[in-house]
Amino acid sequence: MGTTNRSISFVIGFMILGLLLSTSFYSQQRVMKPEVESRKEDLMNSVKDLESEREHLKDKLSKLRAEVENYEKQAAANEGVLVSFTQESEELKEAAGLTSLKGSGVEVVLADSTQFPELENPNNYIIHDYDLHVAVNALINGGAKGIDINGQRLVSTSAIRCAGNTIMVNSTRLTSPYKIRAIGNPDRLFNTLREDEGFSQLSGGLAKAFGLVVQVNKLSELTLASYKGRIQLEYARAVKEQR
Amino acid sequence: MTIILPLFGLLIGIALGLILKIPIPLAYVKYLGVATLAALDSAFGGIRASLEKEFNDKLFISGFFSNTILAAFIVYIGDRLGVEPLYYAAIVAFGVRLFQNIARIRRHIFKSRHWE
Numbered sequence: 001m002g003t004t005n006r007s008i009s010f011v012i013g014f015m016i017l018g019l020l021l022s023t024s025f026y027s028q029q030r031v032m033k034p035e036v037e038s039r040k041e042d043l044m045n046s047v048k049d050l051e052s053e054r055e056h057l058k059d060k061l062s063k064l065r066a067e068v069e070n071y072e073k074q075a076a077a078n079e080g081v082l083v084s085f086t087q088e089s090e091e092l093k094e095a096a097g098l099t100s101l102k103g104s105g106v107e108v109v110l111a112d113s114t115q116f117p118e119l120e121n122p123n124n125y126i127i128h129d130y131d132l133h134v135a136v137n138a139l140i141n142g143g144a145k146g147i148d149i150n151g152q153r154l155v156s157t158s159a160i161r162c163a164g165n166t167i168m169v170n171s172t173r174l175t176s177p178y179k180i181r182a183i184g185n186p187d188r189l190f191n192t193l194r195e196d197e198g199f200s201q202l203s204g205g206l207a208k209a210f211g212l213v214v215q216v217n218k219l220s221e222l223t224l225a226s227y228k229g230r231i232q233l234e235y236a237r238a239v240k241e242q243r
Numbered sequence: 244m245t246i247i248l249p250l251f252g253l254l255i256g257i258a259l260g261l262i263l264k265i266p267i268p269l270a271y272v273k274y275l276g277v278a279t280l281a282a283l284d285s286a287f288g289g290i291r292a293s294l295e296k297e298f299n300d301k302l303f304i305s306g307f308f309s310n311t312i313l314a315a316f317i318v319y320i321g322d323r324l325g326v327e328p329l330y331y332a333a334i335v336a337f338g339v340r341l342f343q344n345i346a347r348i349r350r351h352i353f354k355s356r357h358w359e
Binding site: 005006007008009010011012013014015016017018019020021022023024025026027028030031 | 248249250251252253254255256257258259260261263264265267269272275276278279282283285286289293298300303304307311
Protein backbone atom coordinates (compact mmCIF):
# COMPACT_ATOMS: atom_id res chain seq x y z
CA MET A 1 0.00 0.00 0.00
CA GLY A 2 1.81 3.12 -1.22
CA THR A 3 1.31 6.73 -0.31
CA THR A 4 0.36 7.50 -3.92
CA ASN A 5 -2.66 5.18 -3.84
CA ARG A 6 -3.69 6.70 -0.57
CA SER A 7 -3.40 10.25 -1.87
CA ILE A 8 -5.28 9.47 -5.06
CA SER A 9 -8.14 7.79 -3.25
CA PHE A 10 -8.30 10.70 -0.81
CA VAL A 11 -8.45 13.22 -3.63
CA ILE A 12 -11.11 11.25 -5.48
CA GLY A 13 -13.20 10.80 -2.35
CA PHE A 14 -13.01 14.44 -1.35
CA MET A 15 -13.67 15.61 -4.87
CA ILE A 16 -16.89 13.62 -4.98
CA LEU A 17 -17.75 14.86 -1.50
CA GLY A 18 -17.29 18.43 -2.72
CA LEU A 19 -19.40 17.76 -5.79
CA LEU A 20 -22.17 16.27 -3.63
CA LEU A 21 -21.97 19.16 -1.16
CA SER A 22 -22.25 21.88 -3.77
CA THR A 23 -24.94 20.05 -5.75
CA SER A 24 -27.00 19.48 -2.59
CA PHE A 25 -26.52 23.09 -1.61
CA TYR A 26 -27.59 24.32 -5.02
CA SER A 27 -30.58 21.94 -5.14
CA GLN A 28 -31.68 22.91 -1.65
CA GLN A 29 -31.67 26.58 -2.71
CA ARG A 30 -34.12 25.60 -5.42
CA VAL A 31 -36.31 23.72 -2.95
CA MET A 32 -36.46 26.72 -0.67
CA LYS A 33 -37.13 29.09 -3.56
CA PRO A 34 -39.69 27.12 -5.59
CA GLU A 35 -39.63 27.37 -9.34
CA VAL A 36 -43.05 29.00 -9.18
CA GLU A 37 -41.46 32.05 -7.58
CA SER A 38 -38.79 32.46 -10.19
CA ARG A 39 -41.23 31.80 -13.00
CA LYS A 40 -43.59 34.44 -11.61
CA GLU A 41 -41.13 37.19 -12.49
CA ASP A 42 -40.76 35.93 -16.05
CA LEU A 43 -44.50 35.74 -16.47
CA MET A 44 -45.00 39.23 -15.07
CA ASN A 45 -42.43 40.58 -17.49
CA SER A 46 -44.06 38.89 -20.44
CA VAL A 47 -47.47 40.25 -19.34
CA LYS A 48 -46.00 43.75 -19.31
CA ASP A 49 -44.41 43.26 -22.73
CA LEU A 50 -47.62 41.95 -24.23
CA GLU A 51 -49.64 44.76 -22.71
CA SER A 52 -47.41 47.43 -24.21
CA GLU A 53 -47.51 45.63 -27.54
CA ARG A 54 -51.29 45.58 -27.38
CA GLU A 55 -51.40 49.31 -26.63
CA HIS A 56 -49.27 49.87 -29.70
CA LEU A 57 -51.58 47.73 -31.84
CA LYS A 58 -54.64 49.53 -30.49
CA ASP A 59 -53.21 52.84 -31.64
CA LYS A 60 -52.53 51.35 -35.04
CA LEU A 61 -56.07 49.99 -35.18
CA SER A 62 -57.66 53.33 -34.41
CA LYS A 63 -55.51 54.99 -37.08
CA LEU A 64 -56.64 52.42 -39.62
CA ARG A 65 -60.25 52.88 -38.58
CA ALA A 66 -59.96 56.61 -39.10
CA GLU A 67 -58.55 55.91 -42.55
CA VAL A 68 -61.47 53.64 -43.42
CA GLU A 69 -63.84 56.33 -42.24
CA ASN A 70 -62.14 58.83 -44.51
CA TYR A 71 -62.55 56.55 -47.50
CA GLU A 72 -66.19 56.04 -46.66
CA LYS A 73 -66.76 59.77 -46.52
CA GLN A 74 -65.02 60.28 -49.84
CA ALA A 75 -67.06 57.53 -51.41
CA ALA A 76 -70.24 59.00 -49.98
CA ALA A 77 -69.39 62.39 -51.44
CA ASN A 78 -68.91 60.80 -54.84
CA GLU A 79 -71.98 58.64 -54.89
CA GLY A 80 -75.22 59.88 -53.42
CA VAL A 81 -76.49 56.34 -52.96
CA LEU A 82 -74.03 55.74 -50.18
CA VAL A 83 -75.05 58.74 -48.13
CA SER A 84 -77.78 56.95 -46.23
CA PHE A 85 -75.56 53.93 -45.75
CA THR A 86 -72.77 56.07 -44.29
CA GLN A 87 -75.19 57.84 -42.03
CA GLU A 88 -76.51 54.55 -40.70
CA SER A 89 -72.98 53.32 -40.18
CA GLU A 90 -72.17 56.47 -38.19
CA GLU A 91 -75.20 55.97 -35.99
CA LEU A 92 -74.38 52.34 -35.37
CA LYS A 93 -70.79 53.19 -34.51
CA GLU A 94 -71.99 55.76 -32.04
CA ALA A 95 -74.30 53.26 -30.39
CA ALA A 96 -71.61 50.57 -30.37
CA GLY A 97 -69.11 52.79 -28.59
CA LEU A 98 -66.69 53.12 -31.50
CA THR A 99 -66.79 56.91 -31.50
CA SER A 100 -65.89 59.47 -28.88
CA LEU A 101 -68.92 60.85 -27.08
CA LYS A 102 -69.41 64.24 -25.53
CA GLY A 103 -72.19 65.39 -23.26
CA SER A 104 -73.38 65.89 -19.73
CA GLY A 105 -73.40 63.07 -17.22
CA VAL A 106 -72.08 61.85 -13.92
CA GLU A 107 -68.81 60.60 -12.53
CA VAL A 108 -68.71 57.85 -9.91
CA VAL A 109 -65.43 57.46 -8.02
CA LEU A 110 -64.88 54.20 -6.13
CA ALA A 111 -61.65 53.69 -4.23
CA ASP A 112 -60.14 51.21 -1.77
CA SER A 113 -60.17 52.09 1.88
CA THR A 114 -57.09 53.76 3.32
CA GLN A 115 -57.32 51.71 6.50
CA PHE A 116 -56.31 48.06 6.62
CA PRO A 117 -56.80 46.65 10.13
CA GLU A 118 -54.60 43.60 10.50
CA LEU A 119 -57.01 41.24 12.14
CA GLU A 120 -59.93 41.73 9.79
CA ASN A 121 -60.72 40.36 6.38
CA PRO A 122 -58.86 42.65 3.94
CA ASN A 123 -61.48 41.88 1.28
CA ASN A 124 -63.91 44.15 3.10
CA TYR A 125 -61.64 47.12 2.57
CA ILE A 126 -61.18 47.04 -1.19
CA ILE A 127 -63.37 47.70 -4.21
CA HIS A 128 -64.31 44.51 -6.05
CA ASP A 129 -65.45 43.75 -9.57
CA TYR A 130 -69.01 43.30 -8.30
CA ASP A 131 -68.99 46.82 -6.85
CA LEU A 132 -68.26 48.08 -10.33
CA HIS A 133 -71.04 45.84 -11.71
CA VAL A 134 -73.51 47.44 -9.31
CA ALA A 135 -72.52 50.98 -10.31
CA VAL A 136 -72.43 50.24 -14.06
CA ASN A 137 -75.76 48.42 -14.03
CA ALA A 138 -77.38 51.32 -12.16
CA LEU A 139 -75.96 53.78 -14.69
CA ILE A 140 -77.26 51.76 -17.64
CA ASN A 141 -80.59 51.53 -15.88
CA GLY A 142 -80.51 55.31 -15.60
CA GLY A 143 -80.27 55.63 -19.37
CA ALA A 144 -76.53 56.15 -19.80
CA LYS A 145 -75.56 56.41 -23.50
CA GLY A 146 -71.90 55.71 -22.96
CA ILE A 147 -69.80 54.57 -19.99
CA ASP A 148 -66.12 54.25 -19.36
CA ILE A 149 -64.06 53.06 -16.38
CA ASN A 150 -60.63 54.68 -16.01
CA GLY A 151 -60.72 55.46 -19.72
CA GLN A 152 -61.85 51.96 -20.80
CA ARG A 153 -65.02 52.40 -22.82
CA LEU A 154 -67.66 49.76 -22.13
CA VAL A 155 -69.09 48.08 -25.22
CA SER A 156 -71.32 45.05 -25.80
CA THR A 157 -68.44 42.60 -25.33
CA SER A 158 -66.82 44.31 -22.33
CA ALA A 159 -66.27 42.29 -19.20
CA ILE A 160 -65.53 43.61 -15.73
CA ARG A 161 -63.81 40.95 -13.71
CA CYS A 162 -61.46 40.45 -10.84
CA ALA A 163 -57.82 39.61 -11.71
CA GLY A 164 -55.67 39.28 -8.61
CA ASN A 165 -55.50 42.64 -6.91
CA THR A 166 -56.61 44.46 -10.05
CA ILE A 167 -59.82 44.59 -12.05
CA MET A 168 -59.82 43.73 -15.74
CA VAL A 169 -61.97 45.81 -18.05
CA ASN A 170 -61.67 45.16 -21.80
CA SER A 171 -58.68 42.96 -20.87
CA THR A 172 -56.85 45.96 -19.44
CA ARG A 173 -55.87 45.89 -15.79
CA LEU A 174 -57.19 48.76 -13.68
CA THR A 175 -56.38 49.68 -10.11
CA SER A 176 -58.09 51.76 -7.48
CA PRO A 177 -59.35 54.50 -7.64
CA TYR A 178 -61.93 53.55 -10.25
CA LYS A 179 -63.50 56.47 -12.06
CA ILE A 180 -66.72 55.49 -13.82
CA ARG A 181 -68.03 58.18 -16.16
CA ALA A 182 -71.39 58.00 -17.86
CA ILE A 183 -73.07 60.29 -20.39
CA GLY A 184 -76.78 60.85 -19.93
CA ASN A 185 -79.19 63.04 -18.07
CA PRO A 186 -77.17 63.95 -14.94
CA ASP A 187 -80.21 64.24 -12.66
CA ARG A 188 -81.70 60.99 -13.82
CA LEU A 189 -78.38 59.12 -13.51
CA PHE A 190 -77.81 60.61 -10.08
CA ASN A 191 -81.27 59.62 -8.87
CA THR A 192 -81.05 56.10 -10.29
CA LEU A 193 -77.80 55.59 -8.43
CA ARG A 194 -79.33 56.89 -5.23
CA GLU A 195 -82.37 54.65 -5.56
CA ASP A 196 -80.43 51.57 -6.60
CA GLU A 197 -80.43 49.09 -3.76
CA GLY A 198 -76.95 47.71 -4.35
CA PHE A 199 -75.36 51.07 -4.90
CA SER A 200 -76.96 52.70 -1.87
CA GLN A 201 -75.67 49.78 0.21
CA LEU A 202 -72.21 50.47 -1.12
CA SER A 203 -72.30 54.25 -0.69
CA GLY A 204 -74.11 54.12 2.63
CA GLY A 205 -73.32 51.32 5.04
CA LEU A 206 -70.30 49.68 3.45
CA ALA A 207 -68.46 52.91 2.69
CA LYS A 208 -68.96 54.13 6.24
CA ALA A 209 -68.14 50.83 7.91
CA PHE A 210 -64.92 50.11 5.99
CA GLY A 211 -63.80 53.53 4.82
CA LEU A 212 -64.36 52.85 1.11
CA VAL A 213 -64.46 55.97 -1.04
CA VAL A 214 -67.73 56.39 -2.96
CA GLN A 215 -68.38 59.71 -4.64
CA VAL A 216 -70.93 60.72 -7.26
CA ASN A 217 -70.50 64.02 -9.09
CA LYS A 218 -72.75 65.53 -11.75
CA LEU A 219 -70.77 66.86 -14.70
CA SER A 220 -72.03 69.38 -17.21
CA GLU A 221 -69.60 68.23 -19.86
CA LEU A 222 -67.44 65.17 -20.29
CA THR A 223 -65.84 63.37 -23.20
CA LEU A 224 -65.56 59.61 -23.47
CA ALA A 225 -62.86 58.15 -25.71
CA SER A 226 -63.87 55.52 -28.27
CA TYR A 227 -63.43 51.79 -27.74
CA LYS A 228 -60.10 50.72 -29.22
CA GLY A 229 -60.19 46.96 -28.88
CA ARG A 230 -61.22 44.22 -31.28
CA ILE A 231 -64.77 44.20 -32.59
CA GLN A 232 -64.78 41.18 -34.91
CA LEU A 233 -67.07 38.41 -33.76
CA GLU A 234 -65.41 35.02 -34.03
CA TYR A 235 -68.14 32.61 -33.08
CA ALA A 236 -71.31 34.57 -33.77
CA ARG A 237 -72.85 35.28 -37.16
CA ALA A 238 -75.63 37.75 -37.76
CA VAL A 239 -78.99 36.34 -38.83
CA LYS A 240 -80.35 38.15 -41.88
CA GLU A 241 -83.73 39.59 -41.02
CA GLN A 242 -86.45 40.57 -43.41
CA ARG A 243 -87.19 44.25 -43.13
CA MET B 244 1.02 17.61 2.64
CA THR B 245 -1.54 14.98 3.53
CA ILE B 246 -4.10 17.68 4.32
CA ILE B 247 -3.51 19.81 1.24
CA LEU B 248 -4.34 17.15 -1.35
CA PRO B 249 -7.80 16.21 -0.01
CA LEU B 250 -8.56 19.90 0.52
CA PHE B 251 -7.59 20.54 -3.07
CA GLY B 252 -9.91 17.74 -4.22
CA LEU B 253 -12.71 19.12 -2.09
CA LEU B 254 -12.36 22.59 -3.61
CA ILE B 255 -12.30 21.18 -7.14
CA GLY B 256 -15.43 19.15 -6.38
CA ILE B 257 -17.27 22.16 -4.96
CA ALA B 258 -16.27 24.32 -7.92
CA LEU B 259 -17.34 21.59 -10.32
CA GLY B 260 -20.75 21.34 -8.65
CA LEU B 261 -21.26 25.11 -8.69
CA ILE B 262 -20.26 25.34 -12.35
CA LEU B 263 -22.17 22.30 -13.63
CA LYS B 264 -25.33 23.06 -11.61
CA ILE B 265 -26.59 19.54 -12.23
CA PRO B 266 -30.37 19.81 -12.36
CA ILE B 267 -31.53 17.26 -9.77
CA PRO B 268 -35.33 16.85 -9.88
CA LEU B 269 -36.81 18.44 -6.76
CA ALA B 270 -38.29 15.11 -5.65
CA TYR B 271 -34.79 13.59 -5.41
CA VAL B 272 -33.10 16.42 -3.51
CA LYS B 273 -33.87 14.62 -0.25
CA TYR B 274 -31.95 11.49 -1.35
CA LEU B 275 -29.06 13.63 -2.47
CA GLY B 276 -28.92 15.17 1.00
CA VAL B 277 -28.69 11.76 2.67
CA ALA B 278 -26.06 10.65 0.15
CA THR B 279 -24.04 13.77 0.95
CA LEU B 280 -24.24 13.01 4.66
CA ALA B 281 -22.96 9.48 4.00
CA ALA B 282 -20.12 10.86 1.88
CA LEU B 283 -19.23 13.30 4.63
CA ASP B 284 -19.12 10.43 7.11
CA SER B 285 -16.89 8.35 4.84
CA ALA B 286 -14.55 11.29 4.28
CA PHE B 287 -14.10 11.87 7.99
CA GLY B 288 -13.74 8.12 8.47
CA GLY B 289 -10.91 8.23 5.94
CA ILE B 290 -9.16 11.04 7.80
CA ARG B 291 -9.51 9.18 11.08
CA ALA B 292 -8.17 5.92 9.61
CA SER B 293 -5.27 7.79 8.07
CA LEU B 294 -4.38 9.41 11.40
CA GLU B 295 -4.67 6.08 13.18
CA LYS B 296 -2.45 4.50 10.48
CA GLU B 297 -5.18 2.06 9.51
CA PHE B 298 -5.97 3.60 6.16
CA ASN B 299 -6.70 1.23 3.29
CA ASP B 300 -7.39 2.88 -0.03
CA LYS B 301 -9.60 0.06 -1.37
CA LEU B 302 -11.62 0.02 1.82
CA PHE B 303 -11.97 3.79 1.71
CA ILE B 304 -13.13 4.05 -1.91
CA SER B 305 -15.47 1.04 -1.72
CA GLY B 306 -16.94 2.29 1.56
CA PHE B 307 -17.31 5.75 0.17
CA PHE B 308 -19.35 4.67 -2.84
CA SER B 309 -21.35 1.90 -1.19
CA ASN B 310 -22.28 4.07 1.80
CA THR B 311 -23.31 6.97 -0.40
CA ILE B 312 -25.37 4.95 -2.82
CA LEU B 313 -26.88 2.70 -0.16
CA ALA B 314 -27.89 5.62 2.03
CA ALA B 315 -29.81 7.26 -0.77
CA PHE B 316 -31.23 3.93 -1.92
CA ILE B 317 -32.46 2.92 1.54
CA VAL B 318 -34.27 6.22 1.97
CA TYR B 319 -35.72 5.86 -1.51
CA ILE B 320 -36.94 2.34 -0.74
CA GLY B 321 -38.38 3.59 2.55
CA ASP B 322 -40.36 6.25 0.72
CA ARG B 323 -41.65 3.72 -1.83
CA LEU B 324 -42.71 1.31 0.92
CA GLY B 325 -44.32 4.02 3.01
CA VAL B 326 -41.68 3.67 5.72
CA GLU B 327 -40.60 7.27 5.66
CA PRO B 328 -38.88 7.06 9.07
CA LEU B 329 -36.07 5.17 7.29
CA TYR B 330 -34.94 8.66 6.31
CA TYR B 331 -34.36 9.46 9.98
CA ALA B 332 -32.70 6.08 10.51
CA ALA B 333 -30.13 6.92 7.83
CA ILE B 334 -29.60 10.44 9.17
CA VAL B 335 -29.17 9.26 12.76
CA ALA B 336 -26.84 6.40 11.77
CA PHE B 337 -24.56 8.53 9.64
CA GLY B 338 -24.85 11.52 11.97
CA VAL B 339 -23.71 9.50 14.97
CA ARG B 340 -20.82 7.99 13.00
CA LEU B 341 -19.82 11.42 11.75
CA PHE B 342 -19.58 12.78 15.29
CA GLN B 343 -17.71 9.72 16.48
CA ASN B 344 -15.20 10.09 13.67
CA ILE B 345 -14.73 13.76 14.42
CA ALA B 346 -14.29 13.00 18.13
CA ARG B 347 -11.64 10.39 17.39
CA ILE B 348 -9.82 12.74 15.02
CA ARG B 349 -9.78 15.39 17.76
CA ARG B 350 -8.53 12.91 20.31
CA HIS B 351 -5.82 11.76 17.97
CA ILE B 352 -4.63 15.30 17.35
CA PHE B 353 -4.55 15.95 21.11
CA LYS B 354 -2.55 12.80 21.66
CA SER B 355 -0.03 13.45 18.89
CA ARG B 356 0.63 16.98 20.14
CA HIS B 357 0.83 15.89 23.78
CA TRP B 358 -1.90 18.30 24.89
CA GLU B 359 -3.43 15.78 27.20
